[in-house]
Amino acid sequence: MSLIIRRTHSKDLLEQTFQVRRLVFVVEQEVAEDLEWDEYDSADETIHVLAQDGDVPVGAARFRPYHSRKVCKIERVAILPTQRSCGLGRNLMEFVEQEAVREGYEEAFLHAQTQALGFYEKLNYEPKGERFWEAGIEHVAMRKTLV
Numbered sequence: 001m002s003l004i005i006r007r008t009h010s011k012d013l014l015e016q017t018f019q020v021r022r023l024v025f026v027v028e029q030e031v032a033e034d035l036e037w038d039e040y041d042s043a044d045e046t047i048h049v050l051a052q053d054g055d056v057p058v059g060a061a062r063f064r065p066y067h068s069r070k071v072c073k074i075e076r077v078a079i080l081p082t083q084r085s086c087g088l089g090r091n092l093m094e095f096v097e098q099e100a101v102r103e104g105y106e107e108a109f110l111h112a113q114t115q116a117l118g119f120y121e122k123l124n125y126e127p128k129g130e131r132f133w134e135a136g137i138e139h140v141a142m143r144k145t146l147v
Contacts, residue, residue, distance in 0.1 A: 003088065005059075005095040008048040016057035017050045024078035031135045040064055040075070047099060051079075051092050058083045059092045063100055063108070072105040093123055097146055106147045114138045 008014040018041075025031040040046045043064065051059030059079045066073035074096055079089050100108060111134055112120045117127070125142040132139055 002054045003051065003091065004054075005049065005051045005092055007099065008050050013050050014048055016052070017048045017060035017062075020050070020057050020060040020080060021076050021078050023080060025076070025135075028081065029137065031137070035135045047103070049092065049096055049099065051088060051095075053083070059088055061092055061096050063096055063105075066109050069104065070106045072100045072103070072108055074100075074108050074110040077110075089119060090123065097144075101146050106145065108144045108146055110142050111139045112142050114140055117142075 006013075008017055021036060025036050026033055040062070041048075046062055046064040048062045049060065050057060057080075059077075061074060061077040063072045063074045065071070074093075077089070077092065077096075079092065097108060108125075110120070110125065112125070112127075114131060117140060120142050121127075123144070125144045128141045128143055130140075132141075
């Protein structure tokens with residue numbers, strides 16, 4: 001694997017992040033298109049991240065301010081099925097967290113699908129509150145201190 005993880009600074013790279021999200025959330029998990037895409041996709045403060053194996057998009061995520069300039073919300077973390085369980089998710093999350101710290105964030109917040117709860121706990125995210133349903137999938141809110 002020739003892994004590259006970076007911010008999306010071009011329209012082409014952004015389209016590749018959307019391609020990964022479409023395959024994972026809309027096709028695989030059957031999330032409705034109108035729930036997958038939102039106003040944060042085009043917001044200036046949202047930072048999109050793309051993971052590629054060579055030139056092939058294999059993972060995506062985004063983060064944005066959440067309630068304060070010190071807390072970010074990490075969202076739309078997606079890894080193609082063929083790339084799961086090989087460390088790519090951990091690498092992607094570590095990159096997102098490093099970029100969030102560079103942007104001045106001190107804490108990260110996310111809504112984890114309950115099937116991925118163990119993955120996030122291994123990255124030191126702590127569950128907060130009760131489980132809830134979002135886009136037809138059970139989730140739990142989680143947080144982590146970044147600095």
